[in-house]
Amino acid sequence: MLRLGLAVGLLLAAAAASPHAEYIEQLMKSSELGGRYSNDIYEDARLDVPELVRKYNYPLEEHFVTTEDGYILGMHRIPHGRDANNRPDPNKSIVFVMHGLFSSSADFVLMGPGTALGYILAEQGYDVWMGNARGNYYSRRHTRFNPDAILNTRFWEFSWDEIGNIDLPAMIDYALEYTGKKRLHYIGHSQGTTVFFVMGSLRPDYNEKIISMHAMGPVAYMAHNRHIIFNALAPYSTDLSRLANLVGIGEFLPNNNLMTWAGQTLCRDEVVFQAVCSNVMFVMGGWNREQHNTTMLPVKLGHTPAGASVRQLAHYGQGIDGKRFRRFDYGTIRNLRVYGRRNPPAYDLSKVTAPVFLHYSENDPFAHINDVTRLFRELGAPIGKFRVTNRRFSHIDFMWGIDAKTLVYNRIMNLIQAMDIHG
Numbered sequence: 001m002l003r004l005g006l007a008v009g010l011l012l013a014a015a016a017a018s019p020h021a022e023y024i025e026q027l028m029k030s031s032e033l034g035g036r037y038s039n040d041i042y043e044d045a046r047l048d049v050p051e052l053v054r055k056y057n058y059p060l061e062e063h064f065v066t067t068e069d070g071y072i073l074g075m076h077r078i079p080h081g082r083d084a085n086n087r088p089d090p091n092k093s094i095v096f097v098m099h100g101l102f103s104s105s106a107d108f109v110l111m112g113p114g115t116a117l118g119y120i121l122a123e124q125g126y127d128v129w130m131g132n133a134r135g136n137y138y139s140r141r142h143t144r145f146n147p148d149a150i151l152n153t154r155f156w157e158f159s160w161d162e163i164g165n166i167d168l169p170a171m172i173d174y175a176l177e178y179t180g181k182k183r184l185h186y187i188g189h190s191q192g193t194t195v196f197f198v199m200g201s202l203r204p205d206y207n208e209k210i211i212s213m214h215a216m217g218p219v220a221y222m223a224h225n226r227h228i229i230f231n232a233l234a235p236y237s238t239d240l241s242r243l244a245n246l247v248g249i250g251e252f253l254p255n256n257n258l259m260t261w262a263g264q265t266l267c268r269d270e271v272v273f274q275a276v277c278s279n280v281m282f283v284m285g286g287w288n289r290e291q292h293n294t295t296m297l298p299v300k301l302g303h304t305p306a307g308a309s310v311r312q313l314a315h316y317g318q319g320i321d322g323k324r325f326r327r328f329d330y331g332t333i334r335n336l337r338v339y340g341r342r343n344p345p346a347y348d349l350s351k352v353t354a355p356v357f358l359h360y361s362e363n364d365p366f367a368h369i370n371d372v373t374r375l376f377r378e379l380g381a382p383i384g385k386f387r388v389t390n391r392r393f394s395h396i397d398f399m400w401g402i403d404a405k406t407l408v409y410n411r412i413m414n415l416i417q418a419m420d421i422h423g
């Protein structure tokens with residue numbers, strides 16, 4: 001019961017953070033931050049993705065696609081590089097990148113040119129499309145439902161099942177249609193890999209549109225999850241999600257000025273609190289000290305969390321608790337209505353016939369080696385499985401790690417190049 005109490009507390013705290021956004025904004029304005037510390041880091045924490053990318057003189061296009069169930073998703077495209085390959089080249093492949101839980105397309109640019117994956121791919125001449133899942137900062141719109149409706153969670157009634165089943169196909173089709181291409185490469189991180197496996201199993205015709213898929217920190221099975229907070233909450237996930245629904249909370253950890261303010265005030269260089277900030281992030285996110293550039297913490301916090309539904313979290317909790325990779329468990333009565341059976345069906349991974357490469361690490365609390373091995377075994381056409389050579393490399397390091405390029409991205413780009421020639 002103590003753990004359930006803790007869980008409810010966390011949930012309410014997260015929800016309560018949102019209405020205070022205005023107050024925090026006041027605080028930010030009145031605090032000495034107002035300009036005294038404004039350098040690149042603080043500016044980068046406040047700019048949105050299009051502003052940030054353009055600031056560094058890269059081309060950036062915004063695209064919007066409306067899903068069949070009414071969500072308006074924002075996509076960000078870097079069509080070519082700035083230094084090398086600085087012209088559009090219709091012969092170059094598309095690389096579609098998809099962010100993780102609580103994140104957004106910002107993941108792939110916030111570390112800046114030379115370090116962030118989005119820029120690195122663009123410099124290699126790829127046409128980079130960055131997706132945004134329904135509910136995050138860039139995809140927080142719907143043709144009918146209001147994400148901010150009080151005591152009405154209709155907008156938020158989705159998990160990553162819908163993101164994989166509906167959002168990914170919509171965004172992939174849009175990018176292919178817009179460019180006249182037939183197929184693309186896909187790189188996902190964390191939930192960005194989960195949703196791919198969902199798509200591949202529920203919409204198998206999409207496998208043919210994938211030249212190669214690269215899963216960084218792959219998450220499907222979570223039976224061996226080692227994350228203390230996720231493990232503590234997992235047994236209550238279905239109850240919690242129902243409870244949240246009852247009290248009208250659909251969104252979990254929205255992007256708000258609180259985190260930006262905390263990042264800039266408490267977590268910047270030369271502030272004693274920075275160590276505390278970093279520690280909180282290590283525990284929450286599965287970080288690793290060596291790979292974490294503390295100077296960049298305000299930028300990371302300025303863009304994360306970007307918003308997600310309570311149900312996305314609950315769906316992962318069900319996977320940890322039930323040790324299976326299944327569709328969302330609504331409880332018996334609604335399961336019968338939605339799936340025609342008492343328990344949710346498992347995702348059939350053998351239907352994921354796109355060529356998949358898994359990139360994983362020993363120290364990743366969310367993608368344990370045993371779970372990754374099981375995933376690899378059950379996928380329809382797995383090609384390669386690569387363990388990061390640095391043993392301490394962790395989950396978040398795939399996006400923000402100081403050595404992500406040398407340890408992970410270079411290999412992915414070699415594989416992409418090889419698949420372009422042979423695929």
Ligand SMILES: *[C@@H]1O[C@H](CO)[C@@H](O)[C@H](O)[C@H]1NC(C)=O
Nearest residue numbers: 087088089090091092093125
């Ligand atoms: C693209 O490929 C075609 C056919 O191989 C070639 O004729 C054309 O010059 C290429 N375009 C660019 C911009 O490289």
Ligand SMILES: *[C@@H]1O[C@H](CO)[C@@H](O)[C@H](O)[C@H]1NC(C)=O
Nearest residue numbers: 041111112293294295296402
């Ligand atoms: C950390 O980030 C700062 C600011 O972008 C940069 O100047 C520095 O080189 C980075 N450090 C490492 C080790 O990458």
